[in-house]
Amino acid sequence: MSIISDVIESTKAIIKGMGVTFSYIPKEKWTVEYPDEPVTVQPRYRGQHLLHVDEHGREKCVACFLCAAACPSDCIYIIAADDPRSPEERIGVDERYAKVYNIDYGRCIFCGFCVEACPKDAITHGYNFELSVYNRADLLKTKDDLLITKQKQSPNYRVAFADEDVDSEYKEV
Amino acid sequence: MSVTVPPQFEVLDRPLDTQMTISMGPQHPSTHGVLRLELVLDGEMIVKCTPDIGYLHTGMEKLFEYKKYQQGIVITDRMDYLNPLGNNLAYVMAVEKLLGLEIPERAQVIRVLMCELQRIASHLVWLGTHALDIGAMTIFFYCFREREKILNLIEAASGGRLTPSYFRIGGLMMDLPAGFERRVQQFIDGFPAALKDFQNLLTGNTIFHRRTKGIGIVSAEDAIDLGLTGPSLRGSGVAIDVRRTNPYTGYETYDFEIPTEPNGDVWSRYMVRMREMHESWKITQQALDRLKPGPVKADAPKVVLPDREAMKTHMDALIHHFLIVAEGFNVPAGEVYHPIEASKGELGVYIKSDGGPKPARVHFRGPSFVNLSALPYMVNGEMLADVVAVIGSIDIVLGEIDR
Ligand code: SF4
Ligand code: SF4
Numbered sequence: 001m002s003i004i005s006d007v008i009e010s011t012k013a014i015i016k017g018m019g020v021t022f023s024y025i026p027k028e029k030w031t032v033e034y035p036d037e038p039v040t041v042q043p044r045y046r047g048q049h050l051l052h053v054d055e056h057g058r059e060k061c062v063a064c065f066l067c068a069a070a071c072p073s074d075c076i077y078i079i080a081a082d083d084p085r086s087p088e089e090r091i092g093v094d095e096r097y098a099k100v101y102n103i104d105y106g107r108c109i110f111c112g113f114c115v116e117a118c119p120k121d122a123i124t125h126g127y128n129f130e131l132s133v134y135n136r137a138d139l140l141k142t143k144d145d146l147l148i149t150k151q152k153q154s155p156n157y158r159v160a161f162a163d164e165d166v167d168s169e170y171k172e173v
Numbered sequence: 174m175s176v177t178v179p180p181q182f183e184v185l186d187r188p189l190d191t192q193m194t195i196s197m198g199p200q201h202p203s204t205h206g207v208l209r210l211e212l213v214l215d216g217e218m219i220v221k222c223t224p225d226i227g228y229l230h231t232g233m234e235k236l237f238e239y240k241k242y243q244q245g246i247v248i249t250d251r252m253d254y255l256n257p258l259g260n261n262l263a264y265v266m267a268v269e270k271l272l273g274l275e276i277p278e279r280a281q282v283i284r285v286l287m288c289e290l291q292r293i294a295s296h297l298v299w300l301g302t303h304a305l306d307i308g309a310m311t312i313f314f315y316c317f318r319e320r321e322k323i324l325n326l327i328e329a330a331s332g333g334r335l336t337p338s339y340f341r342i343g344g345l346m347m348d349l350p351a352g353f354e355r356r357v358q359q360f361i362d363g364f365p366a367a368l369k370d371f372q373n374l375l376t377g378n379t380i381f382h383r384r385t386k387g388i389g390i391v392s393a394e395d396a397i398d399l400g401l402t403g404p405s406l407r408g409s410g411v412a413i414d415v416r417r418t419n420p421y422t423g424y425e426t427y428d429f430e431i432p433t434e435p436n437g438d439v440w441s442r443y444m445v446r447m448r449e450m451h452e453s454w455k456i457t458q459q460a461l462d463r464l465k466p467g468p469v470k471a472d473a474p475k476v477v478l479p480d481r482e483a484m485k486t487h488m489d490a491l492i493h494h495f496l497i498v499a500e501g502f503n504v505p506a507g508e509v510y511h512p513i514e515a516s517k518g519e520l521g522v523y524i525k526s527d528g529g530p531k532p533a534r535v536h537f538r539g540p541s542f543v544n545l546s547a548l549p550y551m552v553n554g555e556m557l558a559d560v561v562a563v564i565g566s567i568d569i570v571l572g573e574i575d576r
């Protein structure tokens with residue numbers, strides 16, 4: 001190949017490539033301006049856990065330790081206790097409840113096995129995903145951070161509808 | 174006045190044509206992870222190349238021995254993190270083989286569908302980064318845009334994007350969400366146009382040809398001797414694909430081709446993967462058409478977690494649930510090897526069971542590991558700048574190599 005045909009061929013290739021690029025200019029935007037715009041998460045997304053309460057505000061967890069047994073990374077720490085008061089003024093739905101319920105987010109891998117294991121639907125995955133902290137000790141979340149009544153939800157996510165378009169994240173909805 | 178040259182400067186007196194050893198990586202952006210190559214150069218020509226691995230070593234195979242069988246699934250996600258569903262599949266199928274479980278039809282079809290979507294996603298990352306290494310930047314963004322759609326689908330089905338853990342021993346984590354078929358169809362409809370864009374950007378591009386044709390050649394015999402598998406082997410003209418030679422999850426019933434290219438250079442491997450994406454796209458369409466309602470978990474109450482409603486209302490289901498979660502299930506003693514065709518080549522799982530709820534030994538035959546061992550043969554005599562092209566063409570993931 002002579003140098004002239006070389007230059008011609010390369011120019012052709014560049015023009016063809018730029019053609020693809022220019023064809024995208026009138027099309028819709030494909031990026032999300034996080035954190036100014038919320039990120040879309042799917043309904044089953046596995047974010048920070050939530051500990052649930054029943055309609056009277058009593059904790060659903062009965063401290064059965066199944067979630068801790070299912071956890072592949074051994075990051076759930078529970079201390080069970082008894083609450084002998086009457087059902088109305090108890091902390092949990094049952095006499096037995098978790099006095100301490102810690103999840104170590106330095107170890108948690110967000111696998112969802114604890115959620116699958118819980119027989120009481122007491123723990124589920126929420127959608128909070130901004131979990132970085134400046135201090136390693138802060139990764140240990142206690143009941144105060146995990147209870148659904150106390151956990152602060154981030155404004156930076158939006159949960160998709162189940163039947164949303166596959167590329168809805170990048171379009172106005 | 175006489176000057177004494179300090180000993181560290183004496184090297185300047187050496188003749189300039191001697192060989193030089195340089196270290197490429199482990200922080201080099203084109204080594205796709207933390208891979209270090211020790212290169213002996215003569216001028217710009219590679220005389221010897223020695224891959225140095227282990228920077229990501231996590232002891233995963235040992236870790237399996239301390240986890241119950243079902244807990245091992247999450248570890249496999251983290252090996253080849255671009256193809257986690259393939260790893261899940263290899264592992265759960267090996268355990269199912271030991272247990273002798275029958276998997277329902279719907280679960281099998283969903284497995285094929287998800288694995289082929291994942292294969293496309295994995296190839297898209299390869300295409301984007303490989304082209305980026307060679308200097309074509311634009312395509313990277315389009316590849317990741319398409320991959321994002323697939324990750325959204327995987328996230329919708331399993332809840333995880335990079336670490337889905339969607340397959341369980343005996344079936345799936347749960348059934349597909351409502352409206353999933355329509356969304357997959359939407360992706361399938363849009364993908365050929367994207368593939369055409371990729372072809373326009375690279376396939377006819379002279380600059381790309383110059384960087385890839387005739388580089389890193391490995392002949393068919395050498396490829397077999399080196400143990401290459403997957404697209405790297407098919408780029409040398411050997412049509413071996415585990416989906417064809419040793420079918421699993423019903424791959425024998427799908428209509429697809431095994432693309433091969435004769436030349437064994439970087440360009441051939443590029444073409445094989447580009448055509449493979451098209452074949453995977455064909456398989457996803459067929460799998461989608463086959464989806465019929467039905468159970469997604471095998472009928473094995475001692476192994477598979479019961480339905481959540483049944484667990485809350487039936488005592489025996491609750492007892493099984495407690496036993497499986499707390500103690501795991503016993504797997505008959507024996508050894509098993511199960512190969513699948515992952516996106517990078519043959520991924521084999523070897524499990525030895527001593528009859529308890531935890532495996533006695535788990536070993537993975539990772540395709541990236543074996544394919545990387547061919548790198549020194551491929552780059553011998555090439556230019557230094559071509560090393561990144563060759564690394565990109567064998568598509569390695571260091572998480573799988575170091576394990
Ligand atoms: S998500 Fe997985 S790792 Fe995290 S607490 Fe639950 S079981 Fe443990
Ligand atoms: S969260 Fe659920 S599984 Fe864990 S101890 Fe409480 S009730 Fe048991």
